[in-house]
Amino acid sequence: MMNRIALLEDHERMAALVSRALATAGIETDVYGTLSQATIGLAQIRYPALVLDRNLPDGDGLQLVRQLRARRIDTPCLMLTARDALHDRIDGLEAGADDYLPKPFSMEELVARVRALMRRAPQQQSLAPEHGDLRIDPMESRMACGAESISLSSAELQLMLVLVRAAGATARRTALEAAAWGIAEPVTPNALDVALHRLRRKLAGIDSVVQIVNQRGLGYALKLPHEDT
Structure with a gap:
């Protein structure tokens, strides 16, 4: 399985920062700015993990998580969001997200959480094979x-x-x-x-x-x- 994940984030600067941090850990990213773009991309590639924002131009990132779970696709998902209320965290987890990281966050923690999710990915083998x-x-x-x-x-x-x-x-x-x-x-x-x-x-x-x-x-x-x- 590849070390390339999907990142659903519409803010270009944030997407660039996250991509750069992950690249230092040997993890490449395909960046999608909208739900529709990500839906098309995930239909073509089986990623070992998905990192996504909730607030997007064409909807809530939770929509994509629900769609994946409804199709029995168990790609590990990490939600990035400025929403830090308890009910928002619960909504994300109940929709099928595997982890939740409120903004602002440290890039070191983001990388650690992504690597942890990738170890849980279906058929994922050692990160140093x-x-x-x-x-x-x-x-x-x-x-x-x-x-x-x-x-x-x-x-x-x-x-x-x-x-x-x-x-x-x-x-x-x-x-x-x-x-x-x-x-x-x-x-x-x-x-x-x-x-x-x-x-x-x-x-x-x-x-x-x-x-x-x-x-x-x-x-x-x-x-x-x-x-x-």
Whole structure:
């Protein structure tokens, strides 16, 4: 599963601050400014967590939480709101939100709560996963093999997290592109191929036996030397 969450926040400055704080923890964000935008985005990508505001141009963020729960989608949700009255907190939890953080809040606490929610996400594995001789450190944006390690760009980190957490299963091209660049960013047709080429060189540079294999017509997977490709 990817380290990219959905953020539903209509205030650009707040969205930028939250996104920047999460990025320092190796967590990328797809930012949506309205309920309608978020509804479309969540229909395309299964995020490991959703952070959302209540006061939005086209309604209350609780509407989206209720819609998700009605469809039996259990994506962990953290509500951000200036409303700190007890009944507002209760409304959020009863609508299906998993946590509630009133404004103003510290970014350190926000990051900690998001990471906690991601650990509870369906099928979510370790936030610092391993595969074969390879280890990924999202906080440092590095991958390591033995004593050797190498830095990763933001897109490379998200790609490796999806591939490692797939544990040898095939990750579809569209899922990899969404994890690396989100759905809002325009991506050139060969962007993924270029990024995977760089990752193959980096894997070789730290002497890892793990290989990124193209499953023709399906996507990509990590394979070890003894595994069939």
